[in-house]
Amino acid sequence: MAPVLCVGTVGLDTVETPFGRVEEVLGGSAAYFAVAASLFTSTQLVSVVGEDFPECHYDLLRSRAADLAGLVTLPGRCFRWSGRYHFDLNRRDTLETQLNVLAEFRPVLPPAYREAKFLFLANIDPMLQLSVLDQVRHPRLTMLDSMNYWISGAREALTEALRRVDIVLMNEEEVRQYAGTPHLLKGAREILALGPSALVIKKGEYGAVLLHGDGYFYCPAYPLEEVRDPTGAGDSFAGGFLGYLAQTDNLSMANLRRALVYGSVVASFAVEDFSVGRLLTVTPDDVRRRYREFREFTYFDEV
Amino acid sequence: MAPVLCVGTVGLDTVETPFGRVEEVLGGSAAYFAVAASLFTSTQLVSVVGEDFPECHYDLLRSRAADLAGLVTLPGRCFRWSGRYHFDLNRRDTLETQLNVLAEFRPVLPPAYREAKFLFLANIDPMLQLSVLDQVRHPRLTMLDSMNYWISGAREALTEALRRVDIVLMNEEEVRQYAGTPHLLKGAREILALGPSALVIKKGEYGAVLLHGDGYFYCPAYPLEEVRDPTGAGDSFAGGFLGYLAQTDNLSMANLRRALVYGSVVASFAVEDFSVGRLLTVTPDDVRRRYREFREFTYFDEV
Numbered sequence: 210m211a212p213v214l215c216v217g218t219v220g221l222d223t224v225e226t227p228f229g230r231v232e233e234v235l236g237g238s239a240a241y242f243a244v245a246a247s248l249f250t251s252t253q254l255v256s257v258v259g260e261d262f263p264e265c266h267y268d269l270l271r272s273r274a275a276d277l278a279g280l281v282t283l284p285g286r287c288f289r290w291s292g293r294y295h296f297d298l299n300r301r302d303t304l305e306t307q308l309n310v311l312a313e314f315r316p317v318l319p320p321a322y323r324e325a326k327f328l329f330l331a332n333i334d335p336m337l338q339l340s341v342l343d344q345v346r347h348p349r350l351t352m353l354d355s356m357n358y359w360i361s362g363a364r365e366a367l368t369e370a371l372r373r374v375d376i377v378l379m380n381e382e383e384v385r386q387y388a389g390t391p392h393l394l395k396g397a398r399e400i401l402a403l404g405p406s407a408l409v410i411k412k413g414e415y416g417a418v419l420l421h422g423d424g425y426f427y428c429p430a431y432p433l434e435e436v437r438d439p440t441g442a443g444d445s446f447a448g449g450f451l452g453y454l455a456q457t458d459n460l461s462m463a464n465l466r467r468a469l470v471y472g473s474v475v476a477s478f479a480v481e482d483f484s485v486g487r488l489l490t491v492t493p494d495d496v497r498r499r500y501r502e503f504r505e506f507t508y509f510d511e512v
Numbered sequence: 513m514a515p516v517l518c519v520g521t522v523g524l525d526t527v528e529t530p531f532g533r534v535e536e537v538l539g540g541s542a543a544y545f546a547v548a549a550s551l552f553t554s555t556q557l558v559s560v561v562g563e564d565f566p567e568c569h570y571d572l573l574r575s576r577a578a579d580l581a582g583l584v585t586l587p588g589r590c591f592r593w594s595g596r597y598h599f600d601l602n603r604r605d606t607l608e609t610q611l612n613v614l615a616e617f618r619p620v621l622p623p624a625y626r627e628a629k630f631l632f633l634a635n636i637d638p639m640l641q642l643s644v645l646d647q648v649r650h651p652r653l654t655m656l657d658s659m660n661y662w663i664s665g666a667r668e669a670l671t672e673a674l675r676r677v678d679i680v681l682m683n684e685e686e687v688r689q690y691a692g693t694p695h696l697l698k699g700a701r702e703i704l705a706l707g708p709s710a711l712v713i714k715k716g717e718y719g720a721v722l723l724h725g726d727g728y729f730y731c732p733a734y735p736l737e738e739v740r741d742p743t744g745a746g747d748s749f750a751g752g753f754l755g756y757l758a759q760t761d762n763l764s765m766a767n768l769r770r771a772l773v774y775g776s777v778v779a780s781f782a783v784e785d786f787s788v789g790r791l792l793t794v795t796p797d798d799v800r801r802r803y804r805e806f807r808e809f810t811y812f813d814e815v
Contacts, residue, residue, distance in 0.1 A: 506729055509729070512803060
């Protein structure tokens with residue numbers, strides 16, 4: 210089955226939630242994505258780390274079917290992020306961001322990667338996302354994530370990138386911010402009008418929505434008893450979503466819906482523990498079982 | 513088919529939203545409930561109005577299949593509420609509340625109403641809710657709504673009322689406030705442990721959830737282009753929910769799910785215009801069509 214090419218960050222996170230604190234654990238969008246996608250397919254991982262990136266993390270990523278030919282090691286220290294979540298886990302404060310080697314990141318795809326059919330452009334500088342789009346030859350499906358920082362600070366490049374991808378992944382605030390309207394659906398249509406065939410809006414504890422043409426699909430989040438660490442939920446979602454699409458190689462609308470549910474399933478596991486901890490123990494059977502639960506708690510019949 | 517007995521408020525609302533302003537229009541929980549329920553069945557309406565309640569509102573309620581034998585007119589002025597919604601419609605400021613005759617409200621059920629099979633206790637003083645529960649003989653289904661004001665100010669009476677009803681209707685904040693926990697599911701379980709067989713949690717623009725025993729059902733809100741006035745959404749939801757259950761007289765879990773969707777459908781119409789305006793023009797066909805749309809935008813298949 211086709212691998213997914215993912216370009217994003219790999220780094221070390223220090224995270225505090227009401228349930229505990231972890232220091233310098235494996236983090237970054239590409240790391241979460243690759244481990245999540247590994248439940249379905251392998252990942253060609255393009256990112257950068259410093260010389261202090263622990264050997265065990267290389268091993269972990271390699272063991273999760275990640276092809277590390279595109280993971281560059283540069284002189285210097287790894288990208289580091291540190292954050293603290295509030296009591297209700299819906300808000301977080303970034304305590305520190307050290308770009309370190311990430312400041313030098315200029316993704317260059319190994320020749321084999323240029324043939325990638327499925328591409329995830331995680332949340333990085335849209336100029337870099339554009340340069341990756343220039344390097345892939347004939348992708349079947351490209352998906353892009355971004356954040357408020359680029360929406361306000363690199364709007365032009367981001368707009369160009371939005372024009373060139375198939376699926377855009379944003380949260381509600383980002384859609385409203387980009388489109389400059391409190392009306393989510395109006396904002397969504399404005400983004401779709403740029404060219405993407407679909408927009409996935411992440412709603413955090415309320416789930417995710419897939420908009421495509423006149424189509425609309427709402428998948429609620431899994432009703433978790435306790436969320437231990439929401440870090441990486443969006444990238445894990447993307448890994449499940451795109452991993453499933455690559456595995457099935459089917460871009461029908463019905464399959465996009467299934468992919469959205471699989472993304473939600475994988476994200477629901479990801480937040481059950483710190484870092485990628487829970488994603489390392491979850492089995493394909495667990496994933497299938499939770500998919501069925503999603504169906505059970507959203508199903509109602511015709512009348 | 514069985515009517516629904518509803519005990520709540522009827523009054524005059526002055527509402528300002530980004531889309532306009534209306535003065536002294538028909539409002540109150542029982543008014544919204546009755547008009548919403550009229551899409552499915554008739555309502556025995558128990559409430560109080562003042563001598564200044566306009567004749568046209570009596571006519572309107574009567575024309576919407578509301579039995580007004582329990583609508584008492586007392587000397588004095590009607591209950592009045594005035595509020596202003598913020599730009600995003602998710603928050604509102606109450607500008608003024610005039611209880612007027614509502615301060616004297618002591619619901620006394622006409623004899624025929626004591627045989628009611630379906631009862632909605634709208635958001636009023638839980639002492640009054642308890643007195644209504646004392647007056648009905650053998651209800652098949654009782655549902656209760658409340659608000660933060662009673663949770664903090666009349667907790668004991670509210671708890672007693674919660675113990676005695678079948679279904680509790682609360683929004684997320686009310687569940688968290690009542691249970692004193694940020695964990696919604698834990699809070700829900702605490703409320704269910706008091707005795708109700710089901711809890712419906714309203715999530716506003718994110719829909720509603722039905723919890724019962726081990727069961728969980730999530731119905732998203734309808735993706736409306738524009739909401740003109742969210743006032744009465746919860747009571748319209750209750751009217752659709754309980755109206756459908758009374759019409760079908762079927763309390764199976766599958767039918768409770770359908771009822772939750774119908775409640776969401778009716779609420780989605782209610783917020784399309786001020787007061788009960790939109791509910792007066794919507795047809796049973798419109799309701800069925802939107803129910804099918806709800807199914808279409810939540811459906812995904814087994815794998």
